[in-house]
Amino acid sequence: MIAELGLAALWLSAALAVLQMVSGALGLRDGASPHALYARPAAVVQAFLATLAFFLLLYAFAVTDLSIKLVATNSHSAKPFIYKLTGTWGNHEGSMLLWIAVLALSGGLLGGLERRMPEKTMSATLMVQGFVALGFYAFLILSSNPFERLPVPAVEGSGLNPLLQDIGLAIHPPTLYIGYVGLSVAFSLAMGALITRQVTPDFAKVMRPWVLGAWVFLTFGITAGSYWAYYELGWGGWWFWDPVENASLMPWLAATALLHSVSVLAARDALRTWTIMLGVLAFSMSMLGTFLVRSGVLTSVHAFAVDPERGAFILGLLGLYIGGALVVFAMRASSIAEGKRFTATSREGALVFNNVMLSAILAIVLLGTLYPLLTEAFDVRVSVGPPYFNPAGAIFAIPMFIVMAIGPLLRWKDDKPGRIQFEAAMLAAIVIAIVALVAVLGDYAILPLLGLALSVALAVAAFLPLRGRNIRRVPTATWGMVLAHFGVAVSLFGMACESAFTSERLAAVAPGDTTQVADWTVTLESVDPVAGPNWTAIEARVLASRGDEEPTVLTPQARNFWSPPQPTSESALITRLDGQLYAVIGDSAGVDANGKERWQLRVWWKPFVTFIWYGGLLIALGGIVSIVGRLQVDLKRRKAKALGDARRDDLDEIKGGDTLPEPAE
Amino acid sequence: MKAKHQRMTLVVLALVAIVAAGLIATWALRSQANYFYLPEQMAAEPPAVGQPVRLGGMVQAGSIETQADGITVNFVVTGNENSTRRVTYSGILPDLFVEGSGVVAEGSLQADGTFLATNLLAKHDENYVPRELEGLEGHKGNEDYAETVAGLD
Numbered sequence: 001m002i003a004e005l006g007l008a009a010l011w012l013s014a015a016l017a018v019l020q021m022v023s024g025a026l027g028l029r030d031g032a033s034p035h036a037l038y039a040r041p042a043a044v045v046q047a048f049l050a051t052l053a054f055f056l057l058l059y060a061f062a063v064t065d066l067s068i069k070l071v072a073t074n075s076h077s078a079k080p081f082i083y084k085l086t087g088t089w090g091n092h093e094g095s096m097l098l099w100i101a102v103l104a105l106s107g108g109l110l111g112g113l114e115r116r117m118p119e120k121t122m123s124a125t126l127m128v129q130g131f132v133a134l135g136f137y138a139f140l141i142l143s144s145n146p147f148e149r150l151p152v153p154a155v156e157g158s159g160l161n162p163l164l165q166d167i168g169l170a171i172h173p174p175t176l177y178i179g180y181v182g183l184s185v186a187f188s189l190a191m192g193a194l195i196t197r198q199v200t201p202d203f204a205k206v207m208r209p210w211v212l213g214a215w216v217f218l219t220f221g222i223t224a225g226s227y228w229a230y231y232e233l234g235w236g237g238w239w240f241w242d243p244v245e246n247a248s249l250m251p252w253l254a255a256t257a258l259l260h261s262v263s264v265l266a267a268r269d270a271l272r273t274w275t276i277m278l279g280v281l282a283f284s285m286s287m288l289g290t291f292l293v294r295s296g297v298l299t300s301v302h303a304f305a306v307d308p309e310r311g312a313f314i315l316g317l318l319g320l321y322i323g324g325a326l327v328v329f330a331m332r333a334s335s336i337a338e339g340k341r342f343t344a345t346s347r348e349g350a351l352v353f354n355n356v357m358l359s360a361i362l363a364i365v366l367l368g369t370l371y372p373l374l375t376e377a378f379d380v381r382v383s384v385g386p387p388y389f390n391p392a393g394a395i396f397a398i399p400m401f402i403v404m405a406i407g408p409l410l411r412w413k414d415d416k417p418g419r420i421q422f423e424a425a426m427l428a429a430i431v432i433a434i435v436a437l438v439a440v441l442g443d444y445a446i447l448p449l450l451g452l453a454l455s456v457a458l459a460v461a462a463f464l465p466l467r468g469r470n471i472r473r474v475p476t477a478t479w480g481m482v483l484a485h486f487g488v489a490v491s492l493f494g495m496a497c498e499s500a501f502t503s504e505r506l507a508a509v510a511p512g513d514t515t516q517v518a519d520w521t522v523t524l525e526s527v528d529p530v531a532g533p534n535w536t537a538i539e540a541r542v543l544a545s546r547g548d549e550e551p552t553v554l555t556p557q558a559r560n561f562w563s564p565p566q567p568t569s570e571s572a573l574i575t576r577l578d579g580q581l582y583a584v585i586g587d588s589a590g591v592d593a594n595g596k597e598r599w600q601l602r603v604w605w606k607p608f609v610t611f612i613w614y615g616g617l618l619i620a621l622g623g624i625v626s627i628v629g630r631l632q633v634d635l636k637r638r639k640a641k642a643l644g645d646a647r648r649d650d651l652d653e654i655k656g657g658d659t660l661p662e663p664a665e
Numbered sequence: 666m667k668a669k670h671q672r673m674t675l676v677v678l679a680l681v682a683i684v685a686a687g688l689i690a691t692w693a694l695r696s697q698a699n700y701f702y703l704p705e706q707m708a709a710e711p712p713a714v715g716q717p718v719r720l721g722g723m724v725q726a727g728s729i730e731t732q733a734d735g736i737t738v739n740f741v742v743t744g745n746e747n748s749t750r751r752v753t754y755s756g757i758l759p760d761l762f763v764e765g766s767g768v769v770a771e772g773s774l775q776a777d778g779t780f781l782a783t784n785l786l787a788k789h790d791e792n793y794v795p796r797e798l799e800g801l802e803g804h805k806g807n808e809d810y811a812e813t814v815a816g817l818d
Contacts, residue, residue: 234757235784274675341671356679360686367690383701383719383769384694392693396686506756508735567761586757589735598735602757 003068003147006056009049010097010147013104014137016046017130020107024127028120028195039126040111046133047108054088054101057146061088064157070094070146072154078534079159086170092294092310093146095173100136102181106210107133110185117206118198125192132184135317143313162535162561162568168228176221176248180286182214183255190279191325194332199276204266205634207279209627211262214282215255216623222248223616234569234584236604238498238612241389246369247289250362254282257358260351268412270339270348274355280325285362287318292369343414350407357400364392394447401454404488405461408481423464427457444500451496458489476629484622491615497579497608505603508589510596518605520546520581525553527585527599535561537570540585540599544574556585579607701769705748712774720750720780721769729764742768754782 020042027036057070061084066072074091075084089095107129114122140146186207193203225248230238239245258278261271291314342348368384375382405427409420434453438444462485466474505517509524516522525541537559543551554572561568574581586600701719702712712718722742729740737755752770762768762785770782 271675273672274679338672352675352678356682359679360682363683363686364690367687367694371694381701385700385719385771387700387717388693392689395689396682506736569757584757586736590731590733600736600757 002056002060002065003149006053006060007141007145007147009053009056010100010137010141013046013049013053013100014134014141016042016049017134017137020046020111020130021127021134024123024125024130027123028127032120032123036123039123039130043104043107043111043126043129045108047104047112050101050104054097057094057097058085058088060147061085061094066155066157067149067153069148069150072150072157074157074159076157076159076534079157079165080533082167083165083170089173089177090169093140093144095177096136096140096144097146098174099177099181100133100140102178103133103136103184106181106185110188114206117192117203118196121192121196121198121203123192124195125188128191128195129185129188132188132321135320139310139313139317143310159534159561159564162559162564162566165534165561166228166232168224168232172221172224172228175217175224179214179216179218179221179255180251180290182210182217183251183282183286185210186214186258186279187283187321187325190276191328194276194328194336197332197335197337199265199272199336201266201269204262204275205630208259208262208266209630211255211259211282212623212627212630215252215259216620216627218248218252218255219616219620219623222252223613223620226616227613230609231571231573231582232568234571236504236571236582236584236606238495238609241368241384241386243369244293246365247292250365250369251282251285251289253358253362253365254278254285257355257362258282261355264348264351265339268340268342268348270342271352272336272339273333274352276329276333276336278355280322280329281359281362284318284322284325287314287321291315291318340413342412345410345417346415347407347410347412350403350410353403354400354407357396357403360396361393361400364396365389368392390447394450398450398454401458401488401492404485405454405458408461408465408485423461427461430457430460438500448496448500451492452500455489455492455496458492459486462486462489476632477626478629480622480624480626480629482622483625484619487615487618487620487622489615490611490618491613494608494611494613494615498606498612501607502609503605507601507603508592508598509601510592510594510598512596513598515601515603517581517603518546520544520603520605522581522583522601522603523551524599524601527597530557532559535559538585540583540601542572542583542585542601544581544583544603554581554583556583558585558587575610579605580609581605703748704742704744704750705746706744707750707774707780708748714776715773717771717773719769719771719786720752720782721767722750724762724764724766724768725749726764742770750780751778752780752782754785756785759785 020039023036023039023042026033027039060068060071061075062081064071064075064077064084066077070091070093074094075087079087083090087094089098107126110129111122111126117125189203189207189210193199193207222245225245226238229240229245230236258275258281261275261278264271265275291311294310294314368388371384372382406420406424409423411419431450431453434456435449438449438452462482465478466482503518505515505522507513507515509515511524511526514521514523521544523543525543527538527540530537530539537557539555539557542554542556544554545551552574554574556572557570559568559570560566569584572583582604584602586602589598589600592598701721704720704722707720720742722744725741725743729738731738737753738758739751739753741749741751743749752772753775754770754772769786770780771784771786772780772782775781
C-alpha cells in the first residue's frame with residue numbers, strides 16, 4: 001500500500017507541475033488570465049506531495065519492506081537502523097526522489113512566500129520551474145521508479161555497499177543535492193527575469209539568498225565528501241581530481257562566480273546579462289555533474305550507480321533545458337537594459353576579474369574531465385590526473401587569489417590603485433618573505449610553497465576590510481565575506497602544508513615492535529579479530545605518542561562485510577591542532593626472526609591537514625552569516641515600510657545606498 | 666567609456682580568458698596523452714626514467730611475491746599483446762587487489778626497466794573496472810559493469 005501511495009503522489013506531483021507550467025505561461029500574457037493564479041498553489045501542493053513520496057520511501061526502508069525492489073536490492077534486515085534510513089538515498093532511485101522532493105520544496109517556498117518580484121516575472125519563473133521539475137518527474141517515473149514492486153517479495157535484502165555505511169556518506173550526497181537543486185531555482189529565476197526583461201537589482205535581491213544557500217550546501221557537501229574519501233578509502237588523500245569529484249567542483253566554481261556577480265547586480269546594478277549567463281551556466285554544471293555520475297560514461301574511484309539509458313535521459317534533459325535557455329538568452333540578451341558603468345580599478349572590476357578566472361578554472365576542469373571521453377571516441381584510452389590539473393589550474397588560481405586579497409579593499413565604481421598601495425605592498429612582502437624563508441629551509445615543490453605564502457597573505461587580507469571601522473556597526477553580510485575569505489586562506493594553508501610536509505612510514509611490525517614517523521613513536525600492541533553487526537575484522541591496537549606525553553590508542557581495522565561480501569579499510573586518526581596522525585593496518589607480512597607474526601602498518605603524519613576541512617566549514621559558515629545578514633536587512637526594511645515613517649531613509653543609509661559600500665561577498 | 670563599450674570589453678575579456686584556458690588545457694592535455702600506458706605501449710615507447718606516469722594492466726596469475734621485509738610486493742602486469750612489465754610496490758595493497766584483476770599503478774619507470782609504483786589505484790567495488798582497462802582479456806568485471814548496484818557519488 002505504501003509503495004502505491006508513493007507512486008500516486010509522484011504522478012499527482014507531475015500533473016501539478018504541468019498545471020504550474022501552463023498557469024505560469026498564461027500569466028505571461030497581457031491582462032493576465034485568472035488561471036495564472038493556479039501557478040503558486042500548484043507549486044505549494046506539489047511540494048507537499050513530493051515530500052510525502054520521499055517520506056513514504058523512507059518508511060519503506062525503515063521497516064525493510066522487501067516487496068519493494070529498491071529496498072530488496074539496497075538494504076538488509078541486519079543493517080544498523082541509521083543506515084537503513086540513509087540507505088534511502090544511498091542508491092540511484094532514492095537519491096533522485098530526494099532530488100525531486102527538494103526541487104518541489106524549493107518551488108513551493110518560492111511560490112508560497114516570495115512576494116517581492118513583479119507578478120509577471122514570478123509567473124515566468126514558476127513556468128520554468130514547473131518545466132524543469134516535469135523533466136525530472138518523467139525521468140523518475142519512466143526510468144527509475146523507486147516504488148517498483150517485486151513479483152515475489154525477497155526473503156532477504158542484498159545489502160548496501162559497505163563504503164556507504166558511514167556517516168560521512170550518509171550526509172554528503174543530500175547536501176550536494178540540495179546545492180544542485182538550489183541552483184535550479186537560480187536558473188528558473190534567471191530565466192523568468194530574462195523572459196520578462198526584468199533583470200534588476202530587486203530581482204538580484206530575490207535571487208541572492210537562493211544562490212547563497214545552494215553555494216553553502218555545495219561547499220559543505222564537497223568538504224564532507226573530501227573528508228569521507230580521506231578517512232574511508234584508507235589511502236590518505238583528500239582530493240583526487242576524480243571525475244565524480246570534479247562533477248561537484250564544477251557547479252561550485254560556477255556558483256561562486258554567480259554569487260559574486262549577483263551581489264554586484266543587487267548592490268550596484270551592474271553585470272546584468274553576465275549574471276543571467278552564470279545562472280544558466282551554474283545549473284548546466286549541476287546537470288552535467290548528474291549526467292557524469294549517473295551515466296557511467298566515466299569511471300571513477302567513486303563510481304557506484306551507472307546505467308547508460310539513464311545517462312541518455314539526463315543528457316536529453318540537459319540538452320533541452322540548456323539549449324532552450326541559450327535560445328531565450330540569444331533572443332533576449334540584447335534587449336536587457338544596460339547596467340551602471342564602472343572602471344577596471346574598482347570593486348566591480350576586481351569581481352569581474354575573479355569571475356573570469358573562476359570561469360577559466362572551470363574550463364580547465366571541464367576539459368580535463370571530458371578529454372578522456374573525447375579520445376575514447378577515437379579508441380584511445382587516456383587518463384588525466386594531477387600532473388594536468390594542478391599546474392593548469394594554478395595558472396588561473398594564483399592571479400585569482402591575488403585579486404581576491406586586494407579586491408575587497410577597493411571602492412565601488414572607481415578607485416585609484418595608489419590608495420591601497422601600502423596594503424598591496426605589505427601582502428606582497430608577506431608572500432616573498434615566506435617563499436624565501438621556506439625555500440632556504442629545504443627543497444620543496446614550488447606550487448605548495450606558493451600556496452602556503454598566498455594563504456598567509458590571504459588570511460591577513462581577509463580581515464583588512466574591517467580595519468578602521470566600528471566593529472559593532474559592520475554589516476552582518478560583511479562578516480560573512482570576511483569569514484568566507486578567511487576560510488579560503490585556511491583551506492589553502494592546509495592543502496599546502498599537507499602537500500609539502502607530510503611524513504609517511506610503512507613498516508612490517510610484530511606486536512611489541514615500535515616505529516617512528518615525524519616526531520611520533522608508534523607501537524603495535526596487538527592484532528585481534530573483532531566482529532560488528534554485519535562485518536568481521538582484524539583490529540590492531542596501536543599506541544602512538546610524541547615527546548613525553550601519554551600514548552593514545554588507535555584501532556585501525558581491516559573489515560570484511562558479508563552482505564555484499566567486500567573488504568574495507570577503517571583508518572584510525574589522532575587529531576591535534578597541528579595535524580593528524582593517520583594509521584592503516586594491512587595484511588599479514590609473514591613471521592619475523594623470532595617467529596612472531598608481522599603486520600603491515602602504514603602511518604602518516606599530516607601537518608595541518610585538518611585545516612583543509614575547517615576552511616571548508618568556515619567558507620560555508622561565511623555563506624550562512626551572509627544569508628542571515630541579508631534577511632536581517634530585509635526584515636528591518638519591511639518593518640520600516642510597515643511603519644512608513646522617516647526611519648526608512650535612515651535605514652537605507654545605514655544599509656548602504658549609494659554612499660556607503662555594500663559588501664559583495 | 667560608453668556603457669555599450671564596457672559590455673563589449675567585458676565580453677572580449679571573458680572570451681580571451683576562456684580561449685586562453687582552452688589553449689592551455691589543450692596544450693597540457695596533449696602532453697598528458699602519454700600519462701597512461703599499457704605494458705605494450707611502455708615497451709614500444711618508454712617514458713623517461715623517473716617521469717610520473719600510470720601503468721595499467723592485469724595482474725598476472727602467480728606473479729605476486731611479497732619480499733622478506735613484508736611490505737614490498739613484486740608482481741607482473743600484462744596487457745593485450747603478451748607484453749609484460751614487472752612492478753615493485755611498497756605499501757598496503759588495495760582491498761580488492763588480486764591475481765587476474767585489473768590494476769592501475771601510479772609511479773615511474775626505473776633505469777632497470779621495472780616500474781616503481783607509489784600508489785595502486787584502489788578500486789572499492791568488486792565490479793569496478795578502471796575505464797582505461799575495459800576490454801582487456803579475461804576481465805570479469807566487464808559483464809557486471811552495467812549492473813553495478815548501490816551507491817551515490
